Amino acid sequence: MGGIKEAELPGLGKKYQVELESGESVVVVIYDEGHRELFYFPAHESEPAFSVTLTDQEARQIGSIIGGAFYQPKMLERLEMAIAELRIEWLKVAPDAQVVGKSIGDLHLRKNLGVTVIAILEEGQKGKKKTAAINPGPGFVFAPGQTVVVAGKAGNIEQFQEMATGKGA
């Protein structure tokens, strides 16, 4: 995609020019009165080949169709499924939680639960800055007040959540 150019049209409204990979371009003019006009310029042409005028409501509808809110192509659906399995959660370690005082290695988190700890954030005390341990080693010990960022399947995350916060999802 070649990029989007924005231009002011004094007295009329605003113009957005979208250059396509094919060299053609699509121009949207949003008039101050609210209606839109859509122009199509073939490659290397300075005159539009055709144009459509849309009311505000029509423009919104077509916009949501193009944006995929009405109907999603199959390819995008499959992609979403793959990601749907994965969950990333931010959990705060409770003072009386199971995990307090134990290290990642002690709990065998990855082996037993299939959960990976991505990072652990510690609140600095008395005005100190927040520290973050990214991708912590197996020797890292959980303490109350830490925020743990974990990734895993939804069910497994729930199990870990119980251990870390004392509450189920």
Place this chain on the structure above:
Amino acid sequence: MLVNLSIIFLLASLAILIAKKIKYCSIPLLILLGIFLGPNAPQFWGTNLSLIQNSESVELLSRLGVLFLLFYLGLEFSISGVVRNSKTIIKGGSIYTGLNFLRGLALGWFFFHSWPFALAVAGITTVSSSAIVTRLLVEAKRTANPETELILGIMVYEDIFMVFFLSVFSAYLTAQSSSAWLPAVAGGLITLAFLGAIFFLGQRLGICFDRLLNKQSAEALVVVAFTFLLASAVLAEAARLSETVGALLLGLILAETSQAKKLVQMFTPFRDLFGAVFFLSFGMQIDYRYFLTVVDITAWAAGLTIAGNLLAGVLSAWACGYRGAAAVNIAGAMIARGEFAIIVAGLAASAGMAGGLQPFAALYVLVLALVSPVLMKRSRALYNFFLRLRKIAVKTQEREISPGA
């Protein structure tokens, strides 16, 4: 009084509905109706066609109409948009407006041999009508073309030029005596100072007004803004400037406030309502019987405007980097004249300048209103014609070279 007003608005609605039907700007139609159904209407078989009179109340409404027109123009103006493209706009606008103004001045001097008239003719013929031109651009489906940005930019430049011109011209007219140039220069300087202040202190001025206008109800906002509008007109008059200058400057200032969008929405209906009265009432002041006496100057002015406009348009387009069909499009788009021509003619008439300036302005606006859509639509053909000319020239050159090679 109300009967007269209701007939006036009946005619205005008629003109606007017809204009909508034939997809054209209503200004020429309003003027025409004013001419042929106003106090100077023709008589057919003993019946007078005169339906409406230019009473005091109509005059007041039309005066408000000009104020709203110019206030709106200033209000819609966005300094940020201009500053972003200031280089091209200033370059293109200066060339275009400068050439057109000089052409107008020469024309006026040639016909009247007097400075006030030369200035008036220049004022009438220099600036295009943004109302008509934008309408035509939308109609011709050219709003998305790259060169349209420059066309609209030049219109904005013309508006600013017109504030300056109106202040110089009105100051010159009010002091039209032995040394009228001095107040004219002073008037110009005052406006220039104002414009400079708005450009450089725009946001700060905006904040001052913001305190007054912010968090007000719609009712308060519209009344306060209207009061400002009247006050600005009075102040401008006190400074011996045209009240239109005051209205435009106020619009420019309020455009910098955070309420600008709301004000534009609020004042659009006022502009449409009273602006229509203004154009009708301008038509009413014209006696079409004078048209014959101004045919020659109108023909000259229209012909020279078209030729000069094409030349100035192509030159400024070229200077701003537009080539080929786009340059011809720019040149052909800005032929129409309208509101400013009429404002200048009205200003001259109120200062007691006779000599047929008003019928001239009316006829001139009408002629160009008829010609400009044709030129706009045919600019492609015009360009093709240029191309063919060039091809012929190139071919003859080749022929001259080839026997030698």
